[in-house]
Amino acid sequence: MDATLQDPLVGQVLDGRYRVDARIAVGGMATVYRAVDTRLDRVLALKVMHPTLAADGTFVERFIREAKSVARLAHPNVVQVFDQGTDGSYVYLAMEYVAGCTLRDVLRERGALQPRAALDILEPVLAALGAAHRAGFVHRDMKPENVLIGDDGRVKVADFGLVRAVDTVTNTTGAVLGTVSYLAPEQIEHGVADPRADVYACGVVLHEMLTGQKPHEGESPAQVLYKHLHEDVPPPSAAVPGLPYALDELVMSATARTPEVRPNDAVALLAQAREARAGLSEEQLDAVPPQARAQEHDNAQDRTSVIPRALAVPRPLPVNEDAGDEQVLHRTSRLESPPAAPPRRRPARGRQRLVAVVAALLVVLGVGAGVWYINSGQFTEVPPLLAKTEAQARQELKDAGLGVSVERDYSDTVERGTVIGTDPAAGARIRGNGSVTLRISRGPETVKVPDLQGYRLDKAKSVLKDSGLEPGMVTREFSDDVPKGFVIGSAPAAGTERHAGSAIALTVSQGSPVEVPDVTGEDLDEAKADLEGAGLTVEVSTERVHSEFDAGQVAAQTPDSGSEAAEGDTVTLTLSKGPEMVEVPDVVGRSVDDAKQELKAAGFKVKEDRGLLGLFGDKVKKQSVKGGDTAPKGSTITITIR
Structure with missing residues (x-):
C-alpha cells in the first residue's frame, strides 16, 4: 500500500496556496512533500516540520530566521527557498523541486564511482558551499543525502543552514550513524562548526564516492565518533589500489583532524580539486574501481544515469573497422601465420643441433637477465610518504636504499614537520642508489593584518588582498571621528598574525x-x-x-x-487621507457606563461633563455631537450627565 495514502497532509492545501500531492521523504526534522503552488502553478518541494519540533517556539524561531537568510543565497547549485509560513500546527518551507535522485541513491546503486564522476559531483557541491561560506553561512550537515542530482544532470545542495543540533540526532542507530559519519572532530569534541567543518564532511563524501564505503565505520555511533577523534581518514588508495596520489592528497588535506591544517573554506578546497583533476590523465579519470557495481538494468531506466559522463560505463576498445572479419578474429595472434614445419635433417647432424639450441637458450637467458637488470633490477619505487613525519620518511627511504635531501615550504593544509610531497613523486621508479627530495611543511604561512583605519572600503579590500588575506564580513557603525565610507577598524586588529587566505572582518563608518x-x-x-x-x-x-x-x-x-x-x-x-468619519451613536438617556462603552466601541474618546448637578447622576442628559451625525474617528465626544 502506498505510504502517502496514510499521510493526512496528502491531498490538503496548506496556507490556502500549496496543494500537497505526494510524500517524497521523511527525515529527523521534517517531512518533504511534492506540492503545487496553486497561485503560480508550479511544482515545488514542501518541507513540513515535525509536530514535536513545531511545538518548540525557540526552534521554530530559529528555523524561520535561518530560512529567511538562506533565501537570500542565490546560487545555481543551491536548492532555493521560495517561501516560509505556518498553517495551524504546520510550519513549512516552500523550496525548489529537483526531480532526480540523491547522491546516496547513486552510491547505493553504483558503489564506488570513477574519479571523473566523483569530481563532477564534488566540484558543484564545493561551488555551492563556497558561495555560502563567503556569505557567512555554514551548512553543518553535509552528507550524500543532501546532494541532489537532477534529471538534467545538475547537482544541487539542500538544507542550507536548516540543521539540527548534534545532540538531537538520537532517534535510531541508523540515523545516528548516517550523520556522525560526516562530523568533523571539532564538532564532536567542542560542538563548534565553521567552514572547515563543511570541508571535512566533503572530504569524507569524496572518500566514500571513490571507495564505495565510509572511512570510519562501527557498530555504534560512539565507535564512529571515537574514530573521527583519534584516527586519520585513510587514503582512498588503501581501498582502491592504483588510485592516483593526487586524489589521496585531496582527501587527506580536506579531512585533517586539526581544523587549522585543512583548507580555510570550500573555495580553497575547490581550487585544490580542480588542480588535482588537471594533473590526471583521461585513463586515470575514467578508471573503474573494483568496488563499482555493474548495472544490469536498462540504462534508460537508471535514475543515476543523468550525470554527464560521470557514471558512464567504460568505453570499449576501438575496433579497426577496415579489417575483415577473419583479420579481426586473429588480431591478437602472436604470429601472422602458422610456423613452417622444420626441414628434415640428417641424423648425423643431431649433436650440432643440440649445441645450437643450448647456446640459443643461454643467449636468451643472458639477454633476459640484462633486460631485467636494466628495467627492474637496478630500480626502486619511491614509497608513499605524504603526511609522514620527517623522521619516518627518512627511515623509509633509508630502508629502501635511497638517499635523502630536504626542502622546506609553507603549507596551509599539511601539519608542520610532515611531508608535503616528494621529488620524484610516490610510485616513480628511481635507481637504487638515487636520492629523493622531501618537501617538508613549515606549517601555515602567517600574515600580519595591515592597519586599515582611514582607508575607503574599496581600498581596504585591495590592501587585504595584496597582503595575502581576504575581505570578510562588513559591518557599519556611526562615528563622529571617521568619515562615512571609511574603515574604523578590523577584526582581528591590525598587527595580528593570521594564516594566509584568512578572512578579515571590517567595520566601516556611517558618519555622524x-x-x-x-x-x-x-x-x-x-x-x-x-x-x-x-x-x-x-x-x-x-x-x-x-x-x-x-x-x-x-x-x-x-x-x-x-x-x-x-x-x-x-x-x-x-x-x-484625512480623518475617517464615523457615525456617532445616540447615547442620550443611557447609563454613563453603557454610553462610554458604546462610544469607545465606535472609535471615539469620551469626556464627562457632570457640573454641580451631575455629581451623583448616572444618566446621559446630552452629547456634544448628536446621535446619527458623523465625527472624525478618534475625536472626543463630551457627554453631559444629570
Whole structure:
C-alpha cells in the first residue's frame, strides 16, 4: 500500500496556496512533500516540520530566521527557498523541486564511482558551499543525502543552514550513524562548526564516492565518533589500489583532524580539486574501481544515469573497422601465420643441433637477465610518504636504499614537520642508489593584518588582498571621528598574525548620526524641507491612510522621529487621507457606563461633563455631537450627565 495514502497532509492545501500531492521523504526534522503552488502553478518541494519540533517556539524561531537568510543565497547549485509560513500546527518551507535522485541513491546503486564522476559531483557541491561560506553561512550537515542530482544532470545542495543540533540526532542507530559519519572532530569534541567543518564532511563524501564505503565505520555511533577523534581518514588508495596520489592528497588535506591544517573554506578546497583533476590523465579519470557495481538494468531506466559522463560505463576498445572479419578474429595472434614445419635433417647432424639450441637458450637467458637488470633490477619505487613525519620518511627511504635531501615550504593544509610531497613523486621508479627530495611543511604561512583605519572600503579590500588575506564580513557603525565610507577598524586588529587566505572582518563608518526630526502633521513640502535640511533623503509612499491629520499632511514616517540615521539615509513618508468619519451613536438617556462603552466601541474618546448637578447622576442628559451625525474617528465626544 502506498505510504502517502496514510499521510493526512496528502491531498490538503496548506496556507490556502500549496496543494500537497505526494510524500517524497521523511527525515529527523521534517517531512518533504511534492506540492503545487496553486497561485503560480508550479511544482515545488514542501518541507513540513515535525509536530514535536513545531511545538518548540525557540526552534521554530530559529528555523524561520535561518530560512529567511538562506533565501537570500542565490546560487545555481543551491536548492532555493521560495517561501516560509505556518498553517495551524504546520510550519513549512516552500523550496525548489529537483526531480532526480540523491547522491546516496547513486552510491547505493553504483558503489564506488570513477574519479571523473566523483569530481563532477564534488566540484558543484564545493561551488555551492563556497558561495555560502563567503556569505557567512555554514551548512553543518553535509552528507550524500543532501546532494541532489537532477534529471538534467545538475547537482544541487539542500538544507542550507536548516540543521539540527548534534545532540538531537538520537532517534535510531541508523540515523545516528548516517550523520556522525560526516562530523568533523571539532564538532564532536567542542560542538563548534565553521567552514572547515563543511570541508571535512566533503572530504569524507569524496572518500566514500571513490571507495564505495565510509572511512570510519562501527557498530555504534560512539565507535564512529571515537574514530573521527583519534584516527586519520585513510587514503582512498588503501581501498582502491592504483588510485592516483593526487586524489589521496585531496582527501587527506580536506579531512585533517586539526581544523587549522585543512583548507580555510570550500573555495580553497575547490581550487585544490580542480588542480588535482588537471594533473590526471583521461585513463586515470575514467578508471573503474573494483568496488563499482555493474548495472544490469536498462540504462534508460537508471535514475543515476543523468550525470554527464560521470557514471558512464567504460568505453570499449576501438575496433579497426577496415579489417575483415577473419583479420579481426586473429588480431591478437602472436604470429601472422602458422610456423613452417622444420626441414628434415640428417641424423648425423643431431649433436650440432643440440649445441645450437643450448647456446640459443643461454643467449636468451643472458639477454633476459640484462633486460631485467636494466628495467627492474637496478630500480626502486619511491614509497608513499605524504603526511609522514620527517623522521619516518627518512627511515623509509633509508630502508629502501635511497638517499635523502630536504626542502622546506609553507603549507596551509599539511601539519608542520610532515611531508608535503616528494621529488620524484610516490610510485616513480628511481635507481637504487638515487636520492629523493622531501618537501617538508613549515606549517601555515602567517600574515600580519595591515592597519586599515582611514582607508575607503574599496581600498581596504585591495590592501587585504595584496597582503595575502581576504575581505570578510562588513559591518557599519556611526562615528563622529571617521568619515562615512571609511574603515574604523578590523577584526582581528591590525598587527595580528593570521594564516594566509584568512578572512578579515571590517567595520566601516556611517558618519555622524543624524537625529530624525518629527514631521507628522506637516504639509509634504514642509516635511521634505525639514528632512533634507537634516541631510536625509525623502521617499513618499504610494499608500494613503486615515489619520487625525488633514488630507495631504504627513500621517506617519519611517524611521520614527528621534531615531538615529546616517546622512543620506531615506525616510519614508505616508500621507493622510484625512480623518475617517464615523457615525456617532445616540447615547442620550443611557447609563454613563453603557454610553462610554458604546462610544469607545465606535472609535471615539469620551469626556464627562457632570457640573454641580451631575455629581451623583448616572444618566446621559446630552452629547456634544448628536446621535446619527458623523465625527472624525478618534475625536472626543463630551457627554453631559444629570
